[in-house]
Amino acid sequence: LAKTTQPISMDSYEGQEVNITCSHNNIATNDYITWYQQFPSQGPRFIIQGYKTKVTNEVASLFIPADRKSSTLSLPRVSLSDTAVYYCLVGDIGVTGFQKLVFGTGTRLLVSP
């Protein structure tokens, strides 16, 4: 079972702010929350990562409440080129003790003119 739950899809218009929420109720104490973006026929690309509170970089912000059971990726003023699938990942330790980094279902964002 995936450790994260996200909306399957979201629609937006150019110039709007988009917030994508991820639920990770069983996040471990030492897990970070990482978001990736994927375009068709390409590998996922790192967007942002955080452990708690708020993280901001040049492309997005990540909000993490105190209980860390969810997180929200915020994309300010989206453009058509932000149309992609967004994945939220948390750690998943396999039986061998190695990190598996399993993807959840992802959120398909469609930005329209």
Added chain:
Amino acid sequence: DTEVTQTPKHLVMGMTNKKSLKCEQHMGHRAMYWYKQKAKKPPELMFVYSYEKLSINESVPSRFSPECPNSSLLNLHLHALQPEDSALYLCASRKGDGIGGATNEKLFFGSGTQLSVL
């Protein structure tokens, strides 16, 4: 150099063929991953190598055979594949060894090999 390079970009093979996918990184990363991705689905973990040793095999059929000849190179050998194995095969690497601990190291992905099995 912050790239993961995968070759070939596209591959068409018959069910009796033997082929190999190649992945290279020169970032000094210690863990390397193979993922399989079907259309409109998330990447699905296949194998994890840490320090050139196979650390995780997600019950992948033996017709997929991974190999890590050195710390920069990861291969996936394919033999007697089925049409349902057609997918995008993604390679990724990360700096740490992937053993337990905090998960604060990002994955670097290649662009993938689009495989079609006829």
